[in-house]
Amino acid sequence: MDNAELYSKNHRVQIDEATFVLENYIQGIKWKSGDSILDIGSGSGEVTMEVLAPLLPNDFEKLVGLDISPEMVNHAKKQNKNPKIDFIVCDIGSENITKTIDEKFDHIFSFFCLNWVQNQIQTVKNMYNLLKPGGDMLLNIATKSTIFDIYESMASYPKWSKFLTNSEEYISPYHHCTDPEAIYEKLLVDEGFEVKICRVQQRFMIFSDLSELKNRLLAINPFVNKLPEDLQSSYVEDYMKEVYNFNYFHRLQSREIAIKVPFKVCTVLATKP
Template sequence: MNEASLYSKYNGLQKNDASFVIDNYLRLIQWHNNENILDVGSGDGDVILELLLPKLPKNFNKFVGTDISEEMVQFAKSKCNNNSKIDFLRLDISSSNVPPEFHEYFDHIFSFYCLHWVVEQRQALKNMFDMLKPGGDMLLTFLARNPIYDIYENMAKSNKWAPYMNNIKKYISPYHHLDNPENELENFLKKEGFISHLCRVEERSYTFPSFSVLSKSVSAVNPFIKKLPENEIDNYIEDYIKEVRKLETVTIESYNNNNNNEEKIHVPYKLFVAFASKPQ
């Protein structure tokens, strides 16, 4: 996800789900004065700056947004208007060690649409546990299952695209093929020492207004495009769209838009919402 400006224009799905979680689950958090807050996987910063911060108490001490992509970090920084209480830093949440200055530093941790990218789930959760103060909590949301992963797997089987789509499991949610993903995540949380208060899979759907918007949204997050030769990117997107049309779970609806025939794409998926705390 290194095309920060493209992602910022075509992240409607991610912002839609972040709004849903903030509106319905932010109430679980108890706030106090002068608290430190962490966001894991901040991307372009839109979710924090546009959706989350307006809903938070104004008397927090520090808000730190993090992302594995330095390009995303710099893009988010450019939107901060030199607010001394807000900073964006590069952080790999699955690294073997967290920065020492963050050990038991944060009162609250958020993460929106990040953890499905993380293969080392236990290490990521351990790091968040270590960064929370005793009694601190975290609110997480990320994909449990999505048709996009079925498309990745189907395209990786083709002779044409397989050379560019190796290590396919690295880019598929670890929970995508599980019958009871809630149980798996809850077990991970408990094994890392968390008290799990909520671990739920929400049935969600999102409608892309056209295949053009879907194509740009795919280009913004698809991890394989940057591995392709420049002259093959359009062909890859075309084949991706063909795979979308094959999916039985996806509904395509034709409609007339300013005398142009368009198609809406309704995509169902499963979204994790988890709320857990570190014991006092």
């Protein structure tokens, strides 16, 4: 997931889902003059700059995009033209996060990032400490997805298992949970958050054809670039064979054939007292 150019060209799903969340839940955010905002998992920056920033009050003080990938942050910095927006490299799950970022924010947003972080307890603690008293946060966390199923399946291939020994690090900690809402809400409450919303919903990624689907899946695939170069194309072929095993072809109302991939996401609105 360090190919910022590829990710930037294939981020429509990210844009669509962030837009959906903000349109439906941003009214729960309590704004005031001079607010500071943190976007966790800002990636190549498009969601931060094109989706989130236009919805902020005109008098916000600053918006900081945070991402673990230096390549993503460098790409976002190059595209950014707004002096009130900045991007930094930081691991939100780090136990020593104050060495990288030691300031407080009025609001935290995160769209499809926290499902990649394995240390959930530390991450919740970090978000609590990054918020000012009275601050709030709106999060979207993928809890179950075909993508995670494919990662697990590929890791079981004798051909790939020796290369994908850490595949569990890229699967949502909630992928096999029967009640992710209860688990995540307990994490928040135990840290001191007041939870307003913690709700899992069924959503769908819709692609016009297999090419669009392939490009999107490869844009977020963490394994391809870690493989020997001479094996990468073979891995992609096997990866797409796994995709074909799921019958996600649907005829939409327009009578066009499209690919409709289901996933589940937990939306969270919480405040720090």
